[in-house]
Amino acid sequence: MRIKHLLLLTLLVCLNVQAKTKGQQTAWNSPQAGNPIIPGYFADPTVRKFGDTYYIYATTDGNGGGLGPSQVWVSKDFVNWTIMPMNWPTTYHIWAPDVMKGKDGKFYIYYCEPCKVYTGVSETPRGPWKNYLGNDTTVFVPDRFVKNVITLDGQSFVDDDGSTYLYWGTWGIYKDFGCGVGKLTPDLKGFSDKRIIPNTQVTDFFEAPFMIKKDGIYYFTYSSGHCEDHTYRVQYATSKTGPMGPFVYAKNNPILATNADSTIHGPGHHSILQEGDNYYIVYHRHNIPCSTRGMHRQIAVDKLIFTKDGQIEKVAAGHSGIGYLQPSTNPFPNVALGKKVKASSYYGESFKPEYAVDDNNATLWRPRTSGKEWIEIDLEREYDIRRIWTQFEYPTSYYQYMIETSVDGKQWSIFSDKRNNKLAGSPMTDFGEARARYVRLTVTGSEKTGMIGAIWNIKIFEGSKMDPPQKLVQVTPSSFVKKVCDKTNKEYNCWENNNGMLAGSFIANGNISMIEKESRGAIHIPANAWLESMFTMPQSFYTSQPYTVSYHVYGTMKEVLNKIVSWDSKQSKSLASLKNKETKASAWHYVSLTSDGKKESVYMDNVLVSLGKAAKTSKKCQKLVIEGGENGVIISDLRIYNWQLAVPEIMFDASLQDEAPVKPVSINKEMLVDINADNYMPGVSLRQIENRQGTKGGFRSLASPISVERKNNRLAFAFNGAQEFQSSFQLPESFSDNSPYSITAWVLNPEVEVNECIIDLIPAQGELEKIAFGWGAEPRNGVICHNGWFEDSGIPELKGSGEWKHIAITYDGYMEKIFIDGKLVKQKDIVLRLPRSPYVTLGRTAEHEWPFAGWLHSLKVYNYTLNETDITTEFTSDKRKVD
Template sequence: MNKIKLAIASLLLGAATGFAQKPFNASGTGNPIIPGYFADPTVKKFGDTYYMYATTDGSGAGFGPAQVWTSKDFVNWTLMPMNWPDSHWIWAPDVMKHTDGNYYYFYCQPCMIHCGVSETPRGPWKNILGESEAVLVPDRFVTNAITLDGQTFVDDDGSVYLYWGTWGIYKGFGCGAGKLASDMKSFTETRLIPNTEATDFFEAPFVMKRKGIYYFMYSSGSCHDHTYRVQYATSDKPMGPYTYRGCILETNIDGTIHGPGHHSVLKEGNAYYMVYHRHDNPHSNRGFHRQLCVDRMEFAEDGSIKPLIPTHDGIGALALSLVKSKNLALGAKVRASSFYDAGFRPEYAVDDNNGTLWRPRGMGQEWIEVDLGVARQIQTIWTQFEYGTQFYQYLIETSADGKHWSVFADKRNNRLAGSPMVDFGKVKARYVRLTFTGGQKNGFGGAVWNLKIFDGVEASAPQQWLGLTAADW
């Protein structure tokens, strides 16, 4: 019955929007764009590379190491480490390039904002004020603005503004805003953008400018349920006053895009894309397992933002892919030692969908086996485990007949974290078997978002945690 309701809802959505909406568990969907639990994304393009800075999620408290996802095509992403912050409370990070040529990294802990500086988008970073956890914006730095979710905006004249706030729904509360001094260490002007201007302001401010109009976007509702959504207001000045304009992104009809919010915007040519997080579906757990998605953002002739239609399709590639080989595992026959339930089936590991995964029933040694149909040359295998920021230990074997097995990659003593995990070799085989043997944290089994098998050497996403490349094999 639930599947029938979902199908009817999807058909209704397609009729209402004029296009057929893919179901959340369709093969090859573009959303989520990242294989893992992350939230509060800031997306930037520096040079020919896209950078996704985000809160590590899935731990129940937003704990995680300093990291950034990078991509050349906006489809194939590699998780990269950073040296700072050295705290595991790294919420809502944002990075901007200043006119001085340096990059500035803002992140928050409850309830304060820190700033780091570097010569590159990935670091090494150092706190701009000296000590590692020196505070740039303390709590209530602006009266009645609770300090969280710092986000920058650079105006046409190079002036840098910072916006921040959470729980701005109380009477007299709202969003803090400030114009940064040229040294980025202090403010020359501050203001409270009250919730009378930004209706229902809760958190996650984001400001952009288009054709002389300043757009102040933010999240409203509860971040734990379907009420989380994106609204906006406009002004002719970066710090307001602002005029409320309405809601532009919310939970979809069938609920499979649930609680979308805390976004940023990427401008590519004349196109605009909104990157946001949504709750993991259909396994949403009070908003603590969020995933990153992207959809096109469009404007009406009068400059207003059209309501976004959130999709499972996403937007696809924004540049030529560096991956030249066909993914032999896509849609292949697959079997496993076990699977948790119907929502975590083995075939979800070979569907190239970052919103579905295979999860074994047990926490011990479990395996998944891919049947390519005929013997094929295999030179690269990518494994996207459930939690890319922790290490997994595993064994990959291949076989021509399903009876006699040879080792392709022995990572049973692995201490390397990353996503994807990349293994190189050269063998002709029909079967590939991945066996999970252990990991960094007890209670986390060998669940896999995607297992990708290539006949060529695919070195565009090497295990960058240690700087290893295909040449090392």
């Protein structure tokens, strides 16, 4: 009883602390500030509650235009959120998803890409989804489905009579434009009525409609302004007639807008949650400090209050949030909160190391490089550490890291080794048992080149009531490795758990081998052999918590059934039907065990074969053993989850093939391009320019040759706009994703056009997929172009010059800088999405545009970041040679 009282006391303390915080003015970087509620960049949130679980469906942001992957955040208490992947949509853009529950008990998703809305259906709130109308590309609402309505941001609403409506629209600010609305047919596959809600009724309607009904009044809420800047805001209009209007614009608009100090910047594209008699507005706003492009948005929540006469009060938006809506699922205190920290580096005062231990999703520790970086926490006394949660900057990409603990800060032991991790998630949960005062996390790699190991929060607990719903184990043939797995220094055949949350490996006991059966990779465990985990299963897995175990197994139906249930079992009627179909032919079968913590259901090939009590153990923890039994076993893709998958999810799980994940690429600092006119005699005409250092090869002419001339005491390649050269080499695989880079060049250009491209490193057209360096007057991208929707990579005052200019561009994975004649003239933060480059183009873009007309003495490209001293040295030394 005492333990229960202590847990209750801890829970009350958590709730009281949150309540106290809410009543104060909270700064954006205050410890335990409740807004944003999600650790990461997400936008366009739709909040729903299905059963006892809250869901936030949102656009994945911070990656160049809402490009996915598809995901949903789930929580039982509205404070502790876990990201979970979804299988659909599979399209390039995944914008503004919304999910509703139909009368038939199924779930329907609406999402958009420019400029159309799609609809999908599923048995569960997180999928697996399939297009409700056909194949993945079948459109539900095409553009201009309603005249003068640009299609975007589909949002559903169910009226009191059960009728379902869909609202959509963007850029509704033009004359005679507005928002589209349609009443859906009972089968939700079409519309029985549709019309426009004109912007004469919903003033300044831009996008993001959301409808609610309260006390007989229909509240049409929407966003105005532009989502990239401070003008974005939430407004509303009301109707007492019906969900399709007509509407009356409210006098007290806007109800949510940028605040005085701009720490709540560009709030909008919201949804509304009703919890009892209370209403809450969930919306996105820009990160702090605001990113250049305005596309690193975060999700926040505040209370929505209605007046007695039916108005919505202006939202008292702040940084406190609303706290718990249900009892905390993790009542153990975070012992890392507010403790002393030190780090290998940090990227200025906006990204201090102490921000990693302040339990605030607005603040971020960002190291200076994308290389090996560490952060160390002094807990100030010893604790019995059982769980460590790490919330990395980008939850949809995996990070590789190691966590160590120490009593004295000198002798360190490994708590969790995820240096080969391939699993993305938030929080990343690390399990273990350590008595320690110091905790050190070292980031060693990431899924994408140039991804800096930045961290929103590190949370350390002495226990866990309920772990976040995650995949704990995945054993596949591709995870085989031969290595030293323990302290004996003996080399074992191991299967690493790199795709599961539990860090460690399985060691082979016996002659276990990898084989292939009927086009599927498999693990053959002979009779009396077994795989044994070097890690222990968490205690919570065995104590009345939900779980799911699934795997493929090869054999006859009877052999497989004998392994999982008694052949004479009468617990399931469907078992008898399987017996009748039993054949002697061997084949792959899919087995799954799923439990709600009390009852366990066993399925084979999606047929229920047994129903009984869930497995439990009184042990604190135990190793996981996969046995071959008396006759041996052939298995593939064993997965263990600490939550209960629904049957459709299990079916989808079975369809996934064993694929080796992409391996991170190690980067060796090197020069990639080096061309210099000093290599040639004046007066020559060239159809080939050699690459002096770095990548072997050169540039061959696709158009006119180029002459070498002496210009103002320098030998130079004389471009007149007719030249285009293409490299015979491709850039290395490491030059991709968010790769750091540097470009330096000596350029003389007397007359500057709007865009003039000197070198285009990547022939791509997608958002943030290009690096085109030039000398143009375009204020957005005249110097560096990345194909960004909004870029700030130009210099408006750039003019032509009859003098030689030294231009340098550097990028470190976060900040891009422009230097002219050794001096920093501009910088901005940006995240790139570079594909592998098959060739480099010189003299214009790869699309044969933006020809360069001027003189080029030298040009160098590096796959790393030159510092300011490097650039100054190159400028002064090269200038001295001429002067």
